[in-house]
Amino acid sequence: MNDVLPDIPRIYTALAEWIACMIYISILSKRLKRSNLIIFSSIALVVQMTFLAITKNLPIIFWIPSMIVAVVLMFFFIYKSTYLNFLDAGYFTVKAFVVAELVASFQWQLHFFFWSSGYTGSLTEILLLISVYGVAFATIWFLEKRHIPGDGVMNIRQLELLSVVVIGIAVFGISNLSFVTSETPFSGQYAQEILNIRTLVDLGGFAILHAYHLQLSDLRIKHELKAVQYILQNQYTQYQQSKESIEMINYKYHDLKNQIIALRAEEDPDKRNAYLTQMEDDIKSYEAQNKTGNHVLDTLLTSKNMYCIKNGITLTSVANGELLNGMDIIDITTIFGNALDNAIEYEKQIEDEEKRLIHVSVFSKKGFVMIRIENYFEGDLKLEGELPKTTKRDTNFHGYGLKSIQYAVQKYDGVVNVNQKDNWFELEILMPKLTK
Template sequence: MLNSDLFWNITIFISTIIEWIVFKFVLDELNEHKKDKLIINTAIILNIILITFLNIININSNIKLAIGISIGYIFYIYNYKATIFKGLIINLVYWMILVGVDLISVNIILMITEIDSISGLLKNNIFRLEQIVISKLLIVSIIPIVKNLKYNIELKKIEAFHVIIPIIANILSVVVIFTLEMESVNKSYEQKITLLIVSSILILSNISLIKIIGSIVKSNTIKMENKLIREKMDIQYHHYLTMQESQLKVRKLYHNMNNHIVCIKKLYKGHDDANIYIENLKNELNCWESVISTENMILDIIVNEKKNICNINNIDFDVDINFSKCEFIDMIDICSIFSNMIDNAIEACMKLNDTERFIRIKGTIVKRIFVVKCENSKINQIKLRKNKIITDKTDSFSHGLGIKSIKSSVQKYDGEVSVDFSKDKFVIQIYIPLR
């Protein structure tokens, strides 16, 4: 059986299937599809057939590697939502791991057998079969590692170059080691162990380097997000602080004008035209009085401003908030929590027909906990990846800062934020313990 060309062709075909199925799994875990499953699966089958053909005709291994990297990158960019640099890095990392596990499996066989060189593994024998089985088991073992990846990183150009250079260097190093091993014979047992250790360290070092760079980039991303959140909170706070000052002046004027109107009404008692004019003036003044009252001036300003926006855009806006025992919450956090929460709800409602738009906000105190529930209608489909909402906007970095701002403010008071949604409704609930 080991001398049968058909057997080895089937073995090569199965081996290639495993490599590309694992590659597809990695891409599915790290990216969203850009094409439908039929197109992606068809492309995978074509790639498998092409690589199998190259293996069967015994094309130069370095040329085959270059072709594999090229079609892997084209497949990635064409079928998945990824930037050019991210696609290049993940593709190179996978092929680096692929050639790395081949090198490791080769050295394992050389160490446990009496074969003197790699050329002995190119023949149709049991050792070649063992090497293929070991290498495919190793490549399959990366699946749980990929499933446990906790973050998705978008790299800048300079950061991408810093990652790409060592990956390419490692791939070239593996190719050089393979070439040297092909030419060397009669290696000692110590030399075989050394080659196995060196090849293993080569792969582990590159994986560690990528993990370190990824952690640094993630840290920088978090810092940038926090900076943007603080800037956004400051802008919102100063906006409503300015409105509060204006509101205080208006309320003072409103109070004084009401007193003046009472005096004028007494002076012109019995004059119908004067009474009509005075009533009209009084109605005009009443428009400046807050429609919604929460017992907190900043919150009153926020919800009344948002109510005016909702009225203009035919959104049914219903608010009932008992804020009487929440004086410990800073004004800047009140602005962050409620303005972002309502802005997100308004944005979702704007995608609907006028008759289906609604926002309902209920704030109550339950067992020494201030509970806020905001419900709004929606039509857009919400996607989750690793418990995070995935945006369909082009500016994915800035998207979601509203929710993050809310969480940042709520966490200052040992509170929690929960998000739930259905096909036509989005719900955010906030829990803040009273002090």
């Protein structure tokens, strides 16, 4: 069959596979800096072309193993260039492989239609290659970019990856069946017929994978919204519980004041007087500590500070809560509740209690409201997109705290930035001043 119908040149196939990988790498969150990515991708292109070139004339029995190795090279390229985990990288590798098969097949079908011969290296052939690859891959890039999340994280499960792999194998097997043998009910008999089958099967495979991707994306969005709604409700519930607890504490402090007055009236030794004076000063410092000008923020800071004291964490705050008086209660609890919970969770892991530090500040800056929550941080900050990578094993139920903060801030046309400065993790929120 190969004598009648020349197969796609291996260099064309390698180029298509490399470009397909670059399509997804350009969309996904990249691990490598631009200069390092250029070097690494150039090496990947040379390796892909060299491997397919040296396996060109191997017996048919080595064809499938050679293609498996080519796919593994694509996987390694995507995995090392992005922050994707193993399953997500495998998912995008299958998509890239099917895309490469489709574009290479389509280009070669046009080539055979015009020249009915193999590769000769003429200028017109090269121009056709550039034109078809350019238009086809650009179209796929625009189509895929619309439906891939900014961080590229799909949280693919093993069963979902297996489904995609089965689709990819089926597409590849059926589209190339006629090149192996014509003695099956699904094989073509004539050159143009074989090329049509190959291109149409690849197109159908890409359509199936794209539809499956849209379904997974829809499920992912629903899951994310459900998780964020749970976090919002949980933070608001915590706020209500904290508010009730703090009100009870305030009643106790009020009763304590009356007891002190009564004790002063009964006896007045110097030591007892000094002790009672100290108690009064402590009460005043407690009251002043949480008067930010916003009762919701006061409640949250007091509640979190009480928890921090129990766990050997120092929480300090310099906050003008009046700047938040135009914000919804749920949004305040979402922003400060999640941010402080994340900071507290990290600080609890630090062995040296003197380093367990959290600082909260709310202030006005050039007509904007600035919220800054800092905590002592050891190690290197790893990002997935614009947000820190979750350290929890179960990514399906964690990592939504900062996303819920983003959603709340976006309601007020604000932005969220995370940064690491020396040994401090900083969460900064900048919003226009709110109208009451």
